[in-house]
Amino acid sequence: MSGQAQNVDVLEGQPVLGRALGDDAELRPLEPWQAAEFAGYVNRTRDALKPWIPWAYTIVDEASARAFLQSYADRQAADTGRIFGLYVSGVMQGGVLYRVFNTAQGVCEIGVWLAPEVRGRGLISRACRVLIDWAVDARGMTRVEWQCDPRNASSIAAARRLGLTHEGTHRKAFYLNGEHRDVQVWAIVA
Known part of the structure; x- marks a missing residue:
């Protein structure tokens, strides 16, 4: 195990591994058994997610959340x-x-x-720093990418805070909600 602290907590009787991010925040793996919780989150925040996130349209209940989380368990x-x-x-x-x-x-x-209620606290920056460091330091990745809609000012600001470089924009490269959208590509290289 690396020198990074791992917290063990219990959630609904099941052990959960997590990474403390400070300010009572924690990063935890999501797994299919958490489908009800994930579906509840999506339902609660759907309006904020829909402009940018395709699965905000397709995760509509526990079954669809389980399928989505299972796809990531398989990945x-x-x-x-x-x-x-x-x-x-x-x-x-x-x-x-x-x-x-x-x-x-x-x-x-x-x-x-x-x-929306927890934005502006640096949570995304802290969580992404963990992912970037692990990808580069533990797994040897040479390039970490970030893609976003050019209209998503919050995502662009986060990419900048993380030290990523805007490399270009793919025009009409992403289809969401009946619209072809541009996609900015940001990256950091080891």
Whole structure:
């Protein structure tokens, strides 16, 4: 185990591994058994997520949340992706993930989402710093990417705070809610 502290907590009788982020915040792996909690989070924050996150449209109940989390459990087993919840005072308030994790190429992509009521506390920056450091230091990634809609000012600000460089914009590269959207690509290299 690395020198980074791991906390062991109990949630509904099940052990949970997590990483303290300070200010009563914690980063925890999300797994299919947490589908009801994840579906509840999506339902509670759907309006804030829908402008930017495709799964805000498709996760509508516990079954769809379980399928989504199972897809990430399968990705984790294949070493091609991972998903984590951001908890504040024990309540899920957002999350981060490796949407892409390609060890052969040494490239991964981080995605994020956060409930409006906890924005502005540095949670995304702290959680992403953990993901970036682990990807580069523990797994040898040479490139960590961040992609976002150019209209998502919060995502762009987070990328800048993390020290990522805007490398370009793919025009009309992403389809969401009946609209072809541009996608900015940000990255940091080891």
